[in-house]
Amino acid sequence: MLGRVNHVAIAVPNLAIATESYKTTLGAKVSEAQALPEHGVTVVFVELPNTKIELLEPLGEKSPIAAFLAKSPDGGMHHICYEVDDILAARDQLVAAGARVLGGGEPKIGAHNKPVLFLHPKDFFGTLIELEQV
Ligand code: CO
Numbered sequence: 001m002l003g004r005v006n007h008v009a010i011a012v013p014n015l016a017i018a019t020e021s022y023k024t025t026l027g028a029k030v031s032e033a034q035a036l037p038e039h040g041v042t043v044v045f046v047e048l049p050n051t052k053i054e055l056l057e058p059l060g061e062k063s064p065i066a067a068f069l070a071k072s073p074d075g076g077m078h079h080i081c082y083e084v085d086d087i088l089a090a091r092d093q094l095v096a097a098g099a100r101v102l103g104g105g106e107p108k109i110g111a112h113n114k115p116v117l118f119l120h121p122k123d124f125f126g127t128l129i130e131l132e133q134v
Pocket of ligand 1: 007
């Protein structure tokens, strides 16, 4: 079911500081910031030769990463995103196996204009998993 790692996401308390650190201190190529109100985050992508890192900052009152940052105020790894060929087939297979799909189970359009789903971290060893159809 799983293909490549599409990205690893890191929640940060201040996106401008994190962007500058990745650019200047780590010497990485970083995209422009992109607000995703439907997901409650502002995001930038760090472009690496083999994958991407997504830096996430809370956007709005009901941001899903606000609670995460309340527990980890310095920031931290938030989720890992795996590519799948067919997100609905993947979802059905996972649900049949007893895994919990967040948000009612219908894919949303993610930061790359592709359908995404999130899987409950308690079902996968404490790690929030995002699936992206590519
Ligand atoms: Co993501």
